[in-house]
Amino acid sequence: MVLLHSAVGTDWQSPPQGTSLKTLSEAEEQGFILIRGEFQKRQFRLTETGLEHVERDRRRLQARKH
Numbered sequence: 001m002v003l004l005h006s007a008v009g010t011d012w013q014s015p016p017q018g019t020s021l022k023t024l025s026e027a028e029e030q031g032f033i034l035i036r037g038e039f040q041k042r043q044f045r046l047t048e049t050g051l052e053h054v055e056r057d058r059r060r061l062q063a064r065k066h
Contacts (some may be wrong), residue, residue: 027050036049
């Protein structure tokens with residue numbers, strides 16, 4: 001979830017410091033992100049599914065605060 005919430009929109013971006021390849025692979029397998037590049041130049045972006053998931057989770061968290 002931290003990976004998905006760190007994303008800024010659906011543009012290509014670097015993953016947060018310390019994100020493992022396993023975390024990226026699992027998110028990609030679930031259809032939440034796309035990955036490109038290798039090693040230190042690896043980038044990810046949210047898919048439409050990933051963006052919807054993050055937006056739904058943010059609304060849920062906001063509702064819990066009120």
